[in-house]
Amino acid sequence: MRVAIIGAGVIGLSSALCIQEQFQSLLPSLQLEVYADRFSPHTTSDGAAGLWQPYLSDHSNLQETLWNKETFDYLLGQLHSPAAKEMGLFLISGYNLFREPPPDPSWKNIVLGFRNLTPKELELFPGYSHGWFNTALMLEGRSYLPWLTNRLTQRGVKFFHKKVESFQEVSGDGVDVVLNCSGMRSGDLQPDPELQPGRGQIIRVLAPWVKHFIITHDLKSGIYNSPYVIPGSEFTVLGGVYQHGNWSEEISAKDHKSIWDSCCQLLPALQKAKIVGEWSGLRPARPSVRLERESIRLGNRQAEVIHNYGHGGFGLTIHWGCAMAAARLFGTILQEKKHLATPPGPRL
Amino acid sequence: MASPKVAVVGAGVIGLSTALCITETCPSCSVTVLSDQFSPNTTSDVAAGMLIPHIYPDTPIHRQKQWFQETFTYLFAISNSAEASEAGIHLVSGWQIFKSPPKEELPFWSDIVLGFRPMSKAELQKFPQHQFGQAFTTLKCDCPPYLLWLEKRLKATGTQMYTRKVADLWELHSEYDVVVNCTGTGAHQLVGDKQLFPVRGQVLKVHAPWVTQFIRDGDGLTYIYPGIHRVTLGGTREKGSWSLSPDAGTTRDIFDRCCSLEPSLHAVQDIEVKVGLRPSRQCVRLQREVLSQGGIKLPVVHNYGHGAGGFSVHRGTAKEAAHLVEEYISALQGSSSRAKL
Numbered sequence: 001m002r003v004a005i006i007g008a009g010v011i012g013l014s015s016a017l018c019i020q021e022q023f024q025s026l027l028p029s030l031q032l033e034v035y036a037d038r039f040s041p042h043t044t045s046d047g048a049a050g051l052w053q054p055y056l057s058d059h060s061n062l063q064e065t066l067w068n069k070e071t072f073d074y075l076l077g078q079l080h081s082p083a084a085k086e087m088g089l090f091l092i093s094g095y096n097l098f099r100e101p102p103p104d105p106s107w108k109n110i111v112l113g114f115r116n117l118t119p120k121e122l123e124l125f126p127g128y129s130h131g132w133f134n135t136a137l138m139l140e141g142r143s144y145l146p147w148l149t150n151r152l153t154q155r156g157v158k159f160f161h162k163k164v165e166s167f168q169e170v171s172g173d174g175v176d177v178v179l180n181c182s183g184m185r186s187g188d189l190q191p192d193p194e195l196q197p198g199r200g201q202i203i204r205v206l207a208p209w210v211k212h213f214i215i216t217h218d219l220k221s222g223i224y225n226s227p228y229v230i231p232g233s234e235f236t237v238l239g240g241v242y243q244h245g246n247w248s249e250e251i252s253a254k255d256h257k258s259i260w261d262s263c264c265q266l267l268p269a270l271q272k273a274k275i276v277g278e279w280s281g282l283r284p285a286r287p288s289v290r291l292e293r294e295s296i297r298l299g300n301r302q303a304e305v306i307h308n309y310g311h312g313g314f315g316l317t318i319h320w321g322c323a324m325a326a327a328r329l330f331g332t333i334l335q336e337k338k339h340l341a342t343p344p345g346p347r348l
Numbered sequence: 349m350a351s352p353k354v355a356v357v358g359a360g361v362i363g364l365s366t367a368l369c370i371t372e373t374c375p376s377c378s379v380t381v382l383s384d385q386f387s388p389n390t391t392s393d394v395a396a397g398m399l400i401p402h403i404y405p406d407t408p409i410h411r412q413k414q415w416f417q418e419t420f421t422y423l424f425a426i427s428n429s430a431e432a433s434e435a436g437i438h439l440v441s442g443w444q445i446f447k448s449p450p451k452e453e454l455p456f457w458s459d460i461v462l463g464f465r466p467m468s469k470a471e472l473q474k475f476p477q478h479q480f481g482q483a484f485t486t487l488k489c490d491c492p493p494y495l496l497w498l499e500k501r502l503k504a505t506g507t508q509m510y511t512r513k514v515a516d517l518w519e520l521h522s523e524y525d526v527v528v529n530c531t532g533t534g535a536h537q538l539v540g541d542k543q544l545f546p547v548r549g550q551v552l553k554v555h556a557p558w559v560t561q562f563i564r565d566g567d568g569l570t571y572i573y574p575g576i577h578r579v580t581l582g583g584t585r586e587k588g589s590w591s592l593s594p595d596a597g598t599t600r601d602i603f604d605r606c607c608s609l610e611p612s613l614h615a616v617q618d619i620e621v622k623v624g625l626r627p628s629r630q631c632v633r634l635q636r637e638v639l640s641q642g643g644i645k646l647p648v649v650h651n652y653g654h655g656a657g658g659f660s661v662h663r664g665t666a667k668e669a670a671h672l673v674e675e676y677i678s679a680l681q682g683s684s685s686r687a688k689l
Binding site for chain 2: 117
């Protein structure tokens with residue numbers, strides 16, 4: 001049985017791995033194939049700093065909060081494994097800053113040691129009156145995606161460098177299930193007006209003395225439109241741009257200046273940091289993640305599509321919960337097609 | 349008296365910060381730093397430079413707290429300025445963990461560091477062998493950067509620095525009006541202080557940029573301190589040992605102990621081994637002493653014996669030492685102006 005996964009960002013690769021881990025032994029004929037026009041280090045997941053942190057509010061979308069929690073708990077469990085470094089996974093603490101009292105975030109009990117900032121800590125950040133401190137995780141796409149790819153390759157998953165133009169293209173010839181993990185370009189496969197780009201831009205600098213993430217918030221201008229500083233294992237990411245509806249992946253000089261000035265104001269020591277790169281990417285934004293089945297009629301055949309896209313600026317944060325949900329949907333499909341006599345085994 | 353001449357002997361964190369404080373309290377003084385070693389070859393260069401106080405049994409707690417508060421405030425301001433990276437000062441968060449409940453639930457410095465609180469159960473799960481812990485954010489002074497930054501600021505004030513082995517403080521009496529003794533372990537020999545003893549510390553400095561949190565076992569023997577470029581893994585406390593040679597068995601032991609607290613360290617490849625001798629004493633010797641020989645007097649200010657806590661209290665003790673120097677200078681100027689009358 002062939003399964004085609006479209007997209008090789010964090011969503012595509014982790015969904016593939018989750019399905020492979022749960023079903024390969026139950027279904028020896030299972031053959032997974034990943035199709036993508038961009039692979040690491042050229043995916044959206046590679047550009048992201050990799051901080052595990054959901055948006056401030058889940059808009060009562062409890063399902064997404066649950067998926068975020070499942071991802072955090074899963075990663076926390078991996079922290080002491082020998083694979084952690086190769087995965088690009090490590091603990092990091094830091095600050096969220098506000099100019100007015102914020103409501104508690106949906107994730108306050110998921111992260112470690114969540115608390116409000118003390119007055120002395122706020123002295124570090126003039127202009128900000130409230131804030132949080134907590135310990136979370138970093139999962140660097142530039143390491144995690146190659147790690148996922150290696151594991152998938154070891155388990156016989158095949159990779160195809162190809163821009164898929166339609167579901168039909170991959171669903172012929174014995175492919176019964178297609179996983180649509182095409183992120184920003186899902187609209188090319190099936191129009192979805194709810195999916196819009198949330199354009200971001202970042203500057204990469206060398207600032208190894210910065211050991212904390214610092215995310216500022218302007219509750220009026222929306223998420224990620226306020227400066228942030230996120231230290232990684234090789235460089236520190238400066239950002240703070242979220243432009244809804246902007247499809248440009250070109251570097252904007254105006255955004256560069258705004259990011260640089262606002263981050264240096266936040267952390268004066270950054271003025272001495274050496275710039276080593278820049279990047280612009282499109283967050284695949286949607287009012288909620290599209291994670292559902294769809295039966296698609298293609299000519300005289302029926303194919304099952306599992307959509308798993310629209311993770312905005314929290315793909316790495318939510319990926320594992322979504323991968324497991326996608327795997328459950330896959331299991332249901334197998335049962336319906338009588339490939340499985342009994343439901344799949346315990347969730348990994 | 350024209351420009352009083354002050355010699356500071358010793359160029360570790362104590363010597364350099366004391367010299368800098370003297371230039372601040374006594375701008376008319378001409379300050380010279382004399383040392384047989386400068387960064388990167390001082391004891392301070394081996395230390396991680398974490399601001400977590402060491403307790404001196406015979407120094408009143410309020411005095412230790414005052415020193416720590418002054419030092420923390422001073423470095424906090426630098427860490428928040430454009431000079432932070434050059435000075436090597438940065439904030440670092442992490443945990444101090446205990447296998448059995450600590451003697452004090454709230455150490456005297458808990459309200460000086462940032463965000464001090466007990467660790468949650470979830471946080472303690474990372475350390476299955478430890479039952480109790482404290483989470484907080486403090487400052488770290490990376491060396492050599494911090495010492496080099498102090499040297500740069502000293503040079504800007506016109507302070508001269510010379511490599512010179514001072515075998516006896518009396519050597520200096522004809523050239524200098526006041527001598528400040530910041531010789532650390534050197535004081536054992538230089539002024540014959542038998543109360544000063546070395547506590548040997550071996551550390552590993554590794555490249556592990558994914559380690560962002562410090563971890564310290566409350567027993568003070570095992571610690572992981574992330575610095576700007578390297579993470580310091582420690583350590584040992586060998587009382588009375590003067591050996592500066594790294595020991596391979598000790599390296600293995602430190603590495604194993606640290607890996608058990610932070611398993612991701614198994615992946616490190618690039619390990620530098622360093623040894624430092626903490627200039628330890630029951631109390632920091634911070635006092636005036638007028639040496640006298642054949643009718644000649646040499647005013648001395650001692651500022652040594654900071655043991656494991658040099659960085660934590662350096663600025664506070666430097667300021668106090670500078671005030672003691674100022675007292676001498678005022679007295680000398682008073683007597684010389686009386687002489688003019």
